[in-house]
Amino acid sequence: MAQLSxxxxxxxFSSVELTSRLLERIEASQPKLNALISITREEALQSAQxxxxxxxxGNATQLTGVPIVHKDIFCTQxxxxxxxxxxxxxxxxxxxxxxxxxxxxxxxxxxxKANMDEFAMGSSNENSYFGPVQNPWKTGSVPGxxxxxxxxxxxxxxxxxATATDTGGSIRQPAALCGVTGLKPTYGRVSRYxxxxxxxxxxxxxxxxxxxxxxxxxxxxxxxxxxxxxxSVERDVPDYVSSLNAPLAGLKIGLLxxxxxxGLDAEVERRIRxxxxxxxxxxxxxxxxxxxxxPLSVPAYYVVAPAECSSNLARFDGVRFGHRCxxxxxxxxxxxxxxxxxxxAEVKRRIMTGxxxxxxxxxxxxxxxxxxxxxxxxxxxxxxxxxxxxxMGPTTPTPAFQIGAKVSDPVTMYLNDIYTIGANxxxxxxxxxxxxxxxxxxxxxxIVAPQFGExxxxxxxxLYQRETDWHSRVPEAYA
Amino acid sequence: xALTAAQIANIAHLARLELTPAEVPVYQQTxxxxxxxxxxxxxxxxxxxxxxxxxxxxxxxxxxxxxxTEQDRHEQYQANAPQVxxxxxxxxxxxx
Numbered sequence: 001m002a003q004l005s006x007x008x009x010x011x012x013f014s015s016v017e018l019t020s021r022l023l024e025r026i027e028a029s030q031p032k033l034n035a036l037i038s039i040t041r042e043e044a045l046q047s048a049q050x051x052x053x054x055x056x057x058g059n060a061t062q063l064t065g066v067p068i069v070h071k072d073i074f075c076t077q078x079x080x081x082x083x084x085x086x087x088x089x090x091x092x093x094x095x096x097x098x099x100x101x102x103x104x105x106x107x108x109x110x111x112x113k114a115n116m117d118e119f120a121m122g123s124s125n126e127n128s129y130f131g132p133v134q135n136p137w138k139t140g141s142v143p144g145x146x147x148x149x150x151x152x153x154x155x156x157x158x159x160x161x162a163t164a165t166d167t168g169g170s171i172r173q174p175a176a177l178c179g180v181t182g183l184k185p186t187y188g189r190v191s192r193y194x195x196x197x198x199x200x201x202x203x204x205x206x207x208x209x210x211x212x213x214x215x216x217x218x219x220x221x222x223x224x225x226x227x228x229x230x231x232s233v234e235r236d237v238p239d240y241v242s243s244l245n246a247p248l249a250g251l252k253i254g255l256l257x258x259x260x261x262x263g264l265d266a267e268v269e270r271r272i273r274x275x276x277x278x279x280x281x282x283x284x285x286x287x288x289x290x291x292x293x294x295p296l297s298v299p300a301y302y303v304v305a306p307a308e309c310s311s312n313l314a315r316f317d318g319v320r321f322g323h324r325c326x327x328x329x330x331x332x333x334x335x336x337x338x339x340x341x342x343x344x345a346e347v348k349r350r351i352m353t354g355x356x357x358x359x360x361x362x363x364x365x366x367x368x369x370x371x372x373x374x375x376x377x378x379x380x381x382x383x384x385x386x387x388x389x390x391x392m393g394p395t396t397p398t399p400a401f402q403i404g405a406k407v408s409d410p411v412t413m414y415l416n417d418i419y420t421i422g423a424n425x426x427x428x429x430x431x432x433x434x435x436x437x438x439x440x441x442x443x444x445x446x447i448v449a450p451q452f453g454e455x456x457x458x459x460x461x462x463l464y465q466r467e468t469d470w471h472s473r474v475p476e477a478y479a
Numbered sequence: 480x481a482l483t484a485a486q487i488a489n490i491a492h493l494a495r496l497e498l499t500p501a502e503v504p505v506y507q508q509t510x511x512x513x514x515x516x517x518x519x520x521x522x523x524x525x526x527x528x529x530x531x532x533x534x535x536x537x538x539x540x541x542x543x544x545x546x547x548t549e550q551d552r553h554e555q556y557q558a559n560a561p562q563v564x565x566x567x568x569x570x571x572x573x574x575x
Binding site: 090091092094187188201227230231233293296298299300302303310314317318319320321322323324328329330331332333334335336337339340341343345348349351352353355356357359366368369370371372373374375376378409410411414425426427428451 | 487490491492493494495496497498499502505506509510512513514516517518519520521523525528529530531532533534535538540541543552555556558559560561562568570571572573
């Protein structure tokens with residue numbers, strides 16, 4: 001992205017040329033990867049022409065004319081926004097999400113909308129109504145989820161970056177499985193306006209890109225206060241790009257003891273340990289830290305997130321927008337059949353889980369208990385950050401698994417996010433960076449920082465990428 | 480904890496979801512295993528812990544001046560509605 005921006009400014013190529021080239025790559029990849037739900041060719045070429053005019057007249061930002069793909073959870077005015085669901089198969093968003101509007105006004109060109117797990121619920125992209133996405137590194141393997149399309153787009157170099165969202169790991173886990181860089185900001189850092197809600201106390205928009213530098217460029221453009229999001233934080237946005245090269249001497253890295261447990265694949269662990277030695281060479285010190293309540297993060301999440309989901313998804317009633325069943329007998333029949341037909345199996349499972357934990361007689365035992373455990377986990381993170389600057393560990397226990405391998409057992413699928421969910425519960429920022437391969441499949445190193453510590457986290461990630469070239473590896477078929 | 484088919488039907492009713500007969504045993508099995516799994520939370524010591532609703536300490540709901548900020552865009556919004564007439568959303572007859 002930084003390179004493409006340079007090329008556009010130096011007039012090595014125009015935005016129209018760049019956009020056309022990437023649209024061709026996207027169209028050629030679709031039968032194999034299925035990474036996009038919509039390709040917005042016409043709109044893309046129009047905004048590329050406008051970008052070229054802005055570049056010629058000197059009215060350009062650093063991102064003017066650079067293409068991007070938006071996860072199909074972000075509302076895009078006049079363009080289909082499906083959230084990966086039959087429910088919204090024909091929904092044309094009447095307005096732009098703040099993230100989309102900000103990038104648009106910076107001159108960024110939208111190429112299309114990325115495939116995703118339905119309503120962002122999933123870790124494999126198998127829950128999309130529009131079919132699974134393939135991992136560009138290995139056909140038959142999952143790209144991760146829920147932002148599987150966004151990660152595959154960047155891994156196959158169909159676009160330099162893609163927007164994404166992360167409720168329990170949906171940016172970092174697919175970034176890890178596809179060998180790209182994924183950034184989940186602090187809760188409240190990026191506006192959620194126009195980002196279709198799943199679990200409102202956990203959802204956060206962010207970016208998947210090839211490098212930490214590119215992630216910094218995009219984050220700088222999308223972060224900031226938005227009066228239209230009541231949980232948006234009023235706080236200045238630092239220049240994430242200018243601090244990328246700050247030295248790491250004296251950096252205190254905490255190794256999450258609970259992440260190097262028996263569930264971690266031995267080869268994945270080796271790649272993580274190798275990455276840590278790079279940090280030691282850069283002058284950082286390592287120490288083990290324990291977050292004793294972290295093992296309860298997955299069960300706490302699978303109460304809190306479904307509870308919020310059951311409430312958020314109540315808006316899909318077959319009346320105002322979305323799927324409606326044929327010939328409803330009465331209003332109740334209209335609600336039930338429209339929702340029963342419009343939602344896929346996993347979304348229904350989460351809605352029912354949430355309905356149950358919020359129902360009379362179970363609220364205290366499940367929901368209130370999970371909220372208390374959430375506090376214990378957040379306190380664990382706060383304690384750790386009083387001792388160390390960042391935390392590190394693997395992003396996922398294993399590399400990408402086979403499509404179909406975990407679909408029948410939701411709890412096994414949920415455990416994919418065992419290392420990522422803690423950051424969402426605590427609302428802290430976290431990233432995943434490519435740090436090697438196991439049997440040809442990428443491995444991700446996770447960095448977790450204190451709230452609003454994105455600048456330092458990106459700096460820590462960037463310096464690793466200056467020393468290594470894992471982030472510049474591209475699958476052979478897309479080189 | 481194993482949920483019965485009747486419990487699944489009740490949850491689905493509360494959630495306003497029509498399930499097919501084939502879906503009921505699947506949700507019986509998978510929801511039972513999910514509730515067994517989240518049951519692990521019981522072992523956490525939380526007697527003196529305040530529940531945490533969101534991750535931002537000190538966050539309170541902002542107020543804004545009570546002025547209209549939205550324009551009338553009902554035609555655009557209703558373009559997404561399954562059934563509309565005269566600017567109204569249509570549903571099956573509710574009152575006899």
